[in-house]
Amino acid sequence: MALSSFSKLFFLAIFMLCSFITLASACDFSIVGYSPDDLTCINKLINLFESWIDKHGKKYKSLEEKLHRFEIFKDNLKHIDEKNKVNSNYWLGLNEFADLSHEEFKKIYLGLKADRLPQRDESLQEFKYRDFESLPKSVDWRKKGVVSRIKNQGSCGLMDYAFTYIVSKGGLHKEEDYPYLMEEGTCEENKDEAERVTISGYHDVPANDEQSLLKAHANQPLSVAIEASGRDFQFYSGGVFDGHCGSELDHGVAAVGYGSSKGLEYIIVKNSWGPKWGEKGFIRMKRNTGKPSGMCGINKMASFPTKTK
Known part of the structure; x- marks a missing residue:
């Protein structure tokens, strides 16, 4: 229902008068997207919100929606600032998700369903890299030109069965030949098959075994799954993540390297x-945590594609 002129003025008054109390963070504010001065009064918070809207190209259907998103923005900013006061190894920032509640964010971006994943039977396969001994201190597959550009999955969050799909469809086209557009459409099933990249199958890394994961990882990037439902994941902006998370897998990602920084x-x-x-x-996620499943369960379900000659 549309708002009357009086109601609009009433909401605008609330918008201007509501309070937000927080303390300054000791973070690098050019990175996290706000400064201590932005948190000192409501007018500066409104200006910060408007600047954030312009930066990320946000559009709202009505004043009511904008006010609602501002309230969520304030709550998220409070969480970000409080976390940045105590975290030393990673920091949070006002990214493009700052107007989404955490429940909204999880519903949109976390789509992997653990109960729908195929059951592993590791007794049927021998781990390919079990006897691999020469483990480099660091690996970054991005520098070797084998990691594709970063994409935004949008609301398409189901990553399970990817390797099986590639095999069943006879391979995938190169990124430059058939780019990902993040929009609804019809797949071109009959596109030239000669340009497809194929795999023979995939191999599972032994679960809850970080050393095996690193051995496999030293040879190629890996498909892994993590629990990304913690609120800090929504706003992670940099550093080595060692925050709170469980091991109930809900998000498919790729491991593309490993290393160390300041003893971590x-x-x-990716x-x-x-x-x-x-x-x-x-994101850089802490390893060597002492937990078999690793940080956020990253050691539980790693795999990699295989190709027979």
Whole structure:
């Protein structure tokens, strides 16, 4: 129902007068998207919100919707600022998801369903890299030209069965020949098959075994799954993530490297939430946590494609 002129003025008054209390963070504010001065009064918060809207090209259907998103924005900013006061290894920022509640975000971006994944039978396969001994101290497959550009999956969050699909469809086309557009459409099933890249199958890395994961990872990028439902994941902007998370897998990603920084060992993970999220679309996740499943369950379900000659 449309708002009367009086109601609009009433909501605008609330918009201007509502309070937001927070303390300044000790973070690099050019990275996280706000400064301590932005948090000192409501007018500056409104200006921050308007600048954020312009930066990310947001559009709202009505004043009511804009007010609703502003309330969510304030709550998210409060969470970000409070976390940045205490976190030293990673930080959060006002990214393009700052007007989404955490429940909305999870519904849109977390689509992997653990109960729909195929059951592993590791007794049927011998781990290919079990005897691999020369483990490099660091690997970054991005520098070797084998990692594709960062994409934004939008509301398409189902990553399971990817390798099986590639085999059943006779391969995939190259990115430059058939680019991902992040929009609804019809697949061109009859596109020239000569240009397809094919695989023979896939191989599972032994579950809950970080050493096996690193051995496989030293040879190629890996498909992995993590639990990404923690609120900090929504706003991760940089650093080595060692925050709270469980191991109930809900998001498919790719491991594209590993290394260490300031004594913290990490795995480089390629996400699919666009290049404005995290470190240009990537996140460094702590490894060597002492938990068999690893940080956010990353050691539980790793696999890689295979190709017979």
